[in-house]
Amino acid sequence: MTLRFTSRREVADDRQAVEKVLAALLPAATTDPARLHEAMHYALFAGGKRLRPLLVLAACRACDGQDRQALATAAAVEMIHTYSLVHDDLPAMDDDSLRRGQATTHVVYGEGMAILVGDALLTRAAEILCGSATTDGLDPVPPAAAALLIGAAGTTGMIGGQALDLASEGLHLPLGHLEDLHRRKTGALIHASLLAGGHCAGGSASQLDALGRCGTALGLAFQIVDDILDVTGKPGDLGKSTGKDERAGKSTFPALMGLEASRRRAVELATESRDALAALGTAADPVRDLVSRATERIS
Ligand code: GRG
Numbered sequence: 001m002t003l004r005f006t007s008r009r010e011v012a013d014d015r016q017a018v019e020k021v022l023a024a025l026l027p028a029a030t031t032d033p034a035r036l037h038e039a040m041h042y043a044l045f046a047g048g049k050r051l052r053p054l055l056v057l058a059a060c061r062a063c064d065g066q067d068r069q070a071l072a073t074a075a076a077v078e079m080i081h082t083y084s085l086v087h088d089d090l091p092a093m094d095d096d097s098l099r100r101g102q103a104t105t106h107v108v109y110g111e112g113m114a115i116l117v118g119d120a121l122l123t124r125a126a127e128i129l130c131g132s133a134t135t136d137g138l139d140p141v142p143p144a145a146a147a148l149l150i151g152a153a154g155t156t157g158m159i160g161g162q163a164l165d166l167a168s169e170g171l172h173l174p175l176g177h178l179e180d181l182h183r184r185k186t187g188a189l190i191h192a193s194l195l196a197g198g199h200c201a202g203g204s205a206s207q208l209d210a211l212g213r214c215g216t217a218l219g220l221a222f223q224i225v226d227d228i229l230d231v232t233g234k235p236g237d238l239g240k241s242t243g244k245d246e247r248a249g250k251s252t253f254p255a256l257m258g259l260e261a262s263r264r265r266a267v268e269l270a271t272e273s274r275d276a277l278a279a280l281g282t283a284a285d286p287v288r289d290l291v292s293r294a295t296e297r298i299s
Pocket residue numbers: 047048049050051081083084085087088093100158159162185186223226299
């Protein structure tokens with residue numbers, strides 16, 4: 001069953017607001033050193049889904065906040081996410097040549113420049129989070145939101161998960177270990193996006209608790225769907241190559257549980273994620289909608 005709580009038009013408007021703030025917060029492509037800034041634009045404006053910034057905005061609204069309170073945080077999380085993709089695609093990691101429907105950053109600009117693009121996007125995100133990079137009409141990022149995002153990107157979150165992923169290639173991981181790896185690698189930033197959005201609005205302890213539980217379930221559901229799409233998806237829809245996990249000898253949910261059980265688990269987690277929002281009432285409908293879209297996606 002497809003659950004929709006927000007119109008396609010509203011999501012498109014939010015995505016446009018995210019594009020606008022990203023453009024305002026990134027140095028122009030012509031700024032010296034121009035080759036580096038051009039490559040940052042190439043990686044960032046390649047048409048990703050912008051799920052994490054949309055979650056920040058939706059979580060802020062769910063706690064009765066205004067978009068201007070959340071937009072800087074939304075931009076920072078997308079820069080962190082894009083840096084991770086640029087580095088993940090490098091020959092020393094997943095060695096991918098297609099991302100977001102275009103040649104990967106290192107293929108176009110070279111490996112050294114792609115490393116710098118990732119470093120520079122992460123550093124720009126840090127400047128935004130600590131308030132040294134801003135633009136008109138945005139509220140400062142609350143310290144709690146900044147701490148959450150930086151923590152989720154670090155060694156106990158995304159980078160730690162990536163380290164576990166590299167170490168586990170060719171190994172048959174038990175399901176519990178695989179869940180732990182994915183909660184860190186993919187789930188931590190999704191969870192932090194929702195919580196950070198709540199902090200931007202000054203959400204109460206019970207509102208933040210609901211968003212946190214929603215984010216934990218969504219983070220894992222999102223990764224299970226990603227594993228399924230690596231088996232069943234089309235490169236043309238996904239904008240990236242498929243079948244990589246099997247070729248790399250990675251443990252995945254479909255490999256450990258089978259495709260049907262993986263689909264059922266993703267549906268269960270999506271329901272758990274939406275149900276966690278009960279205390280927030282209809283104000284959380286945009287979050288529920290993103291949970292549905294993120295877990296029913298084909299791209
Ligand atoms: C290199 C430090 C470092 C971390 C890399 C997130 C990650 C860790 C690697 C990405 C590899 C991957 C394909 C993970 C599966 C889930 C995921 C993060 C998919 C990409 O996110 P989407 O689908 O991408 O939101 P778009 O392009 O839409 O933003």
